[in-house]
Amino acid sequence: MPTGKETHTDQAKPHRWGMVVDLDRCTGCEACVVACHAENNIAVSNPEEAARGRVNHWLRVDRYYEGQFPDVKVKYRPVLCQHCDEAPCEPVCPVNATYHNPEGLNVQVYNRCVGTFYCANNCPYTVRSFNWFDPQWPEPMQLQHNPDVSLRPGGVMEKCTFCIQRIKRVEESADAGSRPVADGEVQPACVQSCPAEAMVFGDLNDPDSKVSRLAGDGRATKLMEELGTKPKVVYLDRAR
Amino acid sequence: MERRNFFKILSTASAGAVATSCGTSTDALIPLLVPEQDLIPGVEYWHPSVCTACPSGCGVLARVMDGERIIERISVERSTAGKTEKLRQRLAAIKKLEGNPLDHVSGGRLCARGQASVQSLYNPDRLRGPMKRSGVRGEATFQPISWKQAIAEASDQLLKIKAEAADRIAIVTGPGANTRTLALRGFAKAIGAPEPVVCSVASWAAERKAAELALNWQGLPFYDVTNARHILSVGADFLGGWISPVHYARQFGAFRQARTEIRGYLAHAESRLSITASAADQWLPLKPGSEAQFLAAVGRILLDLNLAPKASSVPAGVLAAFRGFDLAALIAATGIDERRLRQAVEQLGRSEGPLVLAGASSIHTNSVDAIIASHCVNMMLGNIGAPGGILPPAKAAIEPLTNPRFAEALSQARAIILDEANPLYTAPKSAHIKEALTKAGFVLSFATTLDDSAAWADLILPAHHSLEGELAVAPSTASRVSLAVGGAFVQPLYETQAVPATLAALAAGMNVTFQPATAKEIAEPLLPKDLPWETVVREGGFHADPGLPSVPAPKSKPAAKAVSSPATFSVNPAKFEGDGPFLLQPYLSPQLHDGSLSNLPWLQECPDPASSAVWSLPVEIDPVTAQKLGIASGDNVKLESATGSITVPAYIHPGAVPGVLSMALGGGHQHFGRYASGRGANPLEILALAHEPATGDLATGATRVRLTRIGPGKDLIQYSAEDKEERPHAHR
Numbered sequence: 001m002p003t004g005k006e007t008h009t010d011q012a013k014p015h016r017w018g019m020v021v022d023l024d025r026c027t028g029c030e031a032c033v034v035a036c037h038a039e040n041n042i043a044v045s046n047p048e049e050a051a052r053g054r055v056n057h058w059l060r061v062d063r064y065y066e067g068q069f070p071d072v073k074v075k076y077r078p079v080l081c082q083h084c085d086e087a088p089c090e091p092v093c094p095v096n097a098t099y100h101n102p103e104g105l106n107v108q109v110y111n112r113c114v115g116t117f118y119c120a121n122n123c124p125y126t127v128r129s130f131n132w133f134d135p136q137w138p139e140p141m142q143l144q145h146n147p148d149v150s151l152r153p154g155g156v157m158e159k160c161t162f163c164i165q166r167i168k169r170v171e172e173s174a175d176a177g178s179r180p181v182a183d184g185e186v187q188p189a190c191v192q193s194c195p196a197e198a199m200v201f202g203d204l205n206d207p208d209s210k211v212s213r214l215a216g217d218g219r220a221t222k223l224m225e226e227l228g229t230k231p232k233v234v235y236l237d238r239a240r
Numbered sequence: 241m242e243r244r245n246f247f248k249i250l251s252t253a254s255a256g257a258v259a260t261s262c263g264t265s266t267d268a269l270i271p272l273l274v275p276e277q278d279l280i281p282g283v284e285y286w287h288p289s290v291c292t293a294c295p296s297g298c299g300v301l302a303r304v305m306d307g308e309r310i311i312e313r314i315s316v317e318r319s320t321a322g323k324t325e326k327l328r329q330r331l332a333a334i335k336k337l338e339g340n341p342l343d344h345v346s347g348g349r350l351c352a353r354g355q356a357s358v359q360s361l362y363n364p365d366r367l368r369g370p371m372k373r374s375g376v377r378g379e380a381t382f383q384p385i386s387w388k389q390a391i392a393e394a395s396d397q398l399l400k401i402k403a404e405a406a407d408r409i410a411i412v413t414g415p416g417a418n419t420r421t422l423a424l425r426g427f428a429k430a431i432g433a434p435e436p437v438v439c440s441v442a443s444w445a446a447e448r449k450a451a452e453l454a455l456n457w458q459g460l461p462f463y464d465v466t467n468a469r470h471i472l473s474v475g476a477d478f479l480g481g482w483i484s485p486v487h488y489a490r491q492f493g494a495f496r497q498a499r500t501e502i503r504g505y506l507a508h509a510e511s512r513l514s515i516t517a518s519a520a521d522q523w524l525p526l527k528p529g530s531e532a533q534f535l536a537a538v539g540r541i542l543l544d545l546n547l548a549p550k551a552s553s554v555p556a557g558v559l560a561a562f563r564g565f566d567l568a569a570l571i572a573a574t575g576i577d578e579r580r581l582r583q584a585v586e587q588l589g590r591s592e593g594p595l596v597l598a599g600a601s602s603i604h605t606n607s608v609d610a611i612i613a614s615h616c617v618n619m620m621l622g623n624i625g626a627p628g629g630i631l632p633p634a635k636a637a638i639e640p641l642t643n644p645r646f647a648e649a650l651s652q653a654r655a656i657i658l659d660e661a662n663p664l665y666t667a668p669k670s671a672h673i674k675e676a677l678t679k680a681g682f683v684l685s686f687a688t689t690l691d692d693s694a695a696w697a698d699l700i701l702p703a704h705h706s707l708e709g710e711l712a713v714a715p716s717t718a719s720r721v722s723l724a725v726g727g728a729f730v731q732p733l734y735e736t737q738a739v740p741a742t743l744a745a746l747a748a749g750m751n752v753t754f755q756p757a758t759a760k761e762i763a764e765p766l767l768p769k770d771l772p773w774e775t776v777v778r779e780g781g782f783h784a785d786p787g788l789p790s791v792p793a794p795k796s797k798p799a800a801k802a803v804s805s806p807a808t809f810s811v812n813p814a815k816f817e818g819d820g821p822f823l824l825q826p827y828l829s830p831q832l833h834d835g836s837l838s839n840l841p842w843l844q845e846c847p848d849p850a851s852s853a854v855w856s857l858p859v860e861i862d863p864v865t866a867q868k869l870g871i872a873s874g875d876n877v878k879l880e881s882a883t884g885s886i887t888v889p890a891y892i893h894p895g896a897v898p899g900v901l902s903m904a905l906g907g908g909h910q911h912f913g914r915y916a917s918g919r920g921a922n923p924l925e926i927l928a929l930a931h932e933p934a935t936g937d938l939a940t941g942a943t944r945v946r947l948t949r950i951g952p953g954k955d956l957i958q959y960s961a962e963d964k965e966e967r968p969h970a971h972r
Contacts, residue, residue, distance in 0.1 A: 003776040025492070025493040027479045028517075028519070029830060031350060031354075031355060033846050036844055038842070045845060047856070050854050055845055058668075060959070061847070062960065064965040065895060065965060066964065072894055074513065141363075141364060143333040147305060162915070193349060193351075195490050239496075
């Protein structure tokens with residue numbers, strides 16, 4: 001029976017990045033959604049394409065209603081790539097555009113991607129976004145582009161990277177100082193922005209990290225864990 | 241890099257150097273081979289600034305790196321002389337905004353709107369320089385004009401009107417408290433015009449007035465959510481559309497899960513399933529306008545159950561008023577089941593750390609009554625000035641403008657100056673703003689992007705974006721004297737000018753003495769001796785710690801005189817205008833706010849938390865009404881009030897209060913750039929001209945409407961159409 005709790009199974013590797021989302025803190029404000037766009041140069045669609053379902057978000061906030069008025073409850077849940085240890089998207093890519101890196105990240109190599117869509121079809125969390133057309137950045141919007149993240153053309157699949165560019169920056173800085181990466185030093189854009197501090201990121205290989213401690217909480221669950229995907233995003237349920 | 245482009249950049253850099261030496265600051269360039277100051281290609285710098293997406297005053301850090309844009313200029317090369325050529329220009333560019341960890345309000349965090357505000361800086365529809373009307377007023381046809389000529393013409397017009405009737409120069413602005421506000425106020429005084437008026441649906445006038453009447457506090461009270469244990473919030477969507485969403489969301493996170501063994505409990509009473517109601521442990525769906533009755537009932541039940549430990553501190557007249565209420569009538573007015581209401585009050589009263597937080601996210605004709613009632617309940621609970629209670633506001637470093645009577649000022653105006661206000665959008669048709677703009681002798685706007693009201697201007701003198709110039713902002717809510725400060729660290733993209741500088745130039749043209757105060761001049765009298773200005777600039781502002789000398793706070797004791805008079809504590813029923821069977825409830829969008837951010841594509845594409853709509857905002861209809869009228873989600877419906885009608889897509893909201901039609905603001909701009917113009921409808925347009933009597937603020941929730949199905953529509957675009965989860969943790 002899946003418990004949702006995170007166990008430390010892979011301690012030989014230097015880092016095993018994971019995230020905890022505390023749904024008791026989350027307000028559904030979507031600051032994380034826009035922070036992700038700003039950090040990762042995610043293209044804006046337009047109303048016509050949006051009406052055809054062609055909107056790109058690497059992170060979405062699912063919202064579901066339960067019950068009947070006046071006893072209606074709303075569930076908000078930020079959903080992003082779960083960076084599964086057994087990622088269903090990886091083995092189906094015919095060109096190895098999506099693969100597992102040594103730190104447990106599910107990574108996408110954009111210039112390998114030929115847009116077969118197999119990975120998106122196989123992802124149970126539907127967190128992959130396809131560029132149905134070349135993105136438009138009317139002058140001078142390109143000035144806001146993050147130079148650490150490459151722009152993706154039409155025909156390419158993309159997804160959350162746990163802000164790998166931020167991880168690399170911190171790791172390089174730690175290496176240069178011959179010191180370990182401190183707990184909490186890496187913050188993906190969504191985690192950094194969250195006003196209610198509902199999101200925590202860190203090294204699941206470090207049993208003392210905040211993310212590891214929270215992942216062992218009694219409220220911990222994982223999305224569709226029964227599929228055997230071994231997600232590295234842990235949700236702490238709302239306390240009732 | 242191509243050799244040709246390399247030389248073009250080089251030649252542009254040289255031209256920039258020449259231009260600079262001639263004293264023209266426009267398009268100053270960063271030379272390619274000798275980086276300007278410390279800017280090194282590929283290296284990031286973080287500069288403090290202030291977010292101005294709403295008046296909260298969140299301190300931010302801007303990530304600055306080198307960027308590149310295309311500019312056009314007339315060629316000076318011999319072979320192509322006189323022809324327009326496109327060049328690449330290198331310049332310092334802001335890549336991202338994040339909260340400033342040293343800032344008291346944001347604490348290093350930022351909301352969706354703040355994150356997106358970099359898109360207003362790099363918005364493709366920004367005005368490039370001064371513009372003069374070339375067609376009939378309101379047609380929105382303009383031609384470029386030089387700053388010199390624009391200032392001369394504007395000064396001339398204002399001087400003429402000043403000589404004839406200075407008191408009929410109306411300056412209309414937003415609810416912020418910043419260097420720009422201060423400059424407008426100073427300019428008005430210098431030219432003999434009345435104090436600027438505020439045109440906004442988010443000025444929180446009812447909250448200010450109630451604090452003044454009940455507690456003798458000047459400013460917005462500070463709720464210590466972090467240290468409370470049980471909160472009953474009433475009418476205030478404090479996690480979404482209220483005073484300071486980032487600050488209160490930070491507090492909410494700590495309230496819920498930062499304490500060992502204590503988890504804060506939130507009960508929320510509001511006539512809409514807002515994001516605060518969604519986050520609450522219990523939602524009490526009120527009838528619109530019954531917040532005052534609800535809070536009077538809360539006070540009465542607490543007294544009846546002896547759960548008001550500090551009742552003795554409440555003036556006798558107020559206690560008598562609570563005890564004299566007809567409880568059954570109060571409860572009936574709220575529309576909430578009596579057992580449920582009593583249970584909620586008992587839970588509050590039995591908590592070790594109860595707090596009542598009330599506000600007017602939807603403004604009614606009795607909103608001040610409701611908030612005064614909440615202060616009285618907090619007095620009974622011993623919450624005034626106590627940890628986990630309601631704290632007095634610190635003296636504002638910059639006093640906000642508070643006069644909301646813009647419609648009156650505009651109707652008599654011979655000259656209208658618009659800054660950070662869009663009355664044609666924010667005010668209902670019944671306020672006759674279009675008529676006022678038509679008949680005024682002169683209309684001047686400082687808009688950065690052509691908006692609905694700027695389209696009616698005779699002259700537009702576009703302002704710098706707030707990230708392009710020096711700025712100081714007093715946060716809307718703070719328990720300590722605070723100021724967030726931003727410097728000028730990126731060059732202005734276009735031929736724009738900071739509003740204080742424009743006002744100074746206009747004053748000079750009118751032969752009037754006026755010198756706007758700088759951020760330093762505002763801050764220095766408030767600073768402790770050991771805190772130099774340079775440190776304030778480096779850290780992005782200051783807030784006076786308790787150990788530092790600070791401006792004394794107003795009295796923390798409630799003003800007995802104000803609350804002891806029965807005249808100041810009454811619970812009037814809310815009044816509604818019109819005869820339709822439904823109540824229209826426009827609300828501040830968590831993304832697009834009051835519509836002033838509708839031109840930002842990141843926010844247009846960020847799903848609405850209620851309906852998951854993108855690029856469109858629907859009216860929310862309860863399932864029973866929808867079934868009765870045969871309306872399905874996506875259908876087009878007509879909302880009709882006594883003053884007009886709008887056509888909007890419908891969303892059948894499982895949590896909508898029956899009989900209440902809620903709709904987020906943001907749609908319905910006639911002019912606001914490519915991402916907002918002609919998109920959706922504006923519910924404010926059809927509101928009746930009803931006011932909250934104590935403040936004069938527009939009562940946004942006081943209009944009755946009719947609802948009619950038109951037919952199937954295509955305007956509702958949902959990112960996720962499913963309202964119900966198929967099974968626990970099912971994907972969308």
